[in-house]
Amino acid sequence: MKHSLVKQRYAKSLLDLALDLNQVEEVHADMQLLLAIAADSRDLTMMLRSPIIKPDYKIAVFTKLFDGKMSNLTMQFMALLAKKKREELLVEIADKFLSLYKEHRGIKTAYLSTAKELNPEVRDRVVQRLKSQTGAEVELIEKVEDDLIGGFVLRMDDKQIDASMRGALKKIAREFDENLYTKAF
CATH class of the missing domain: 1.10.520.20 (N-terminal domain of the delta subunit of the F1F0-ATP synthase)
Structure with a gap:
């Protein structure tokens, strides 16, 4: 086996x-x-x-x-x-x-990366929001990543929400690389 x-x-x-x-x-x-x-x-x-x-x-x-x-x-x-x-x-x-x-217990794991450590009130609100969205118990695993600059990245199941400054800056950099704008002169 x-x-x-x-x-x-x-x-x-x-x-x-x-x-x-x-x-x-x-x-x-x-x-x-x-x-x-x-x-x-x-x-x-x-x-x-x-x-x-x-x-x-x-x-x-x-x-x-x-x-x-x-x-x-x-x-x-x-x-x-x-x-x-x-x-x-x-x-x-x-x-x-x-x-x-x-x-077996119906517990889902969510991974939350933030630029700074969350205070307990915000952490509890995040857990409650995830519980209401999923209808399941949620185990939140937190990680502090300084390079996020600000905001957060949340991963749960096969979904990811990137609301970080790093993610926004990367998106802007990709748009500049695509060069959507042409010179008119």
Whole structure:
């Protein structure tokens, strides 16, 4: 099987099992914790990918790192991956699980780039406006990009709204390059 199909199947199986056992929120929190730790710890990701380290040792590391911090379901899932020699896919499976979780909960992700950090009132208004437009819960991921000069760029699903000064200046530059005007003299 291709790795993308394997990740999809394991993530879907974990979500289905968590739904059956009514532990979706706990497993969701566990997957977020796992991704946060993996992003900060190069050693953990190297250990997961290493074919030299035995699965039993990896399970022992999981137990030391996460015992008491993660649900039993997640701990058993990670042990299963190690036994099946699929632990190198754990981070990708966790990421896929979060995508499936958002899909299950009807949560859409919007990416908002601004020239300066938004104040909380404006952020809340943007989220409320997106909720009313889409009819879904919205997770807003903000990014500050100084080169926007002013305004914002909003991306959600397959749509993008570029209301930035950078975008406006690029549009003007393209119009000048097209040279729509001819000399009359």
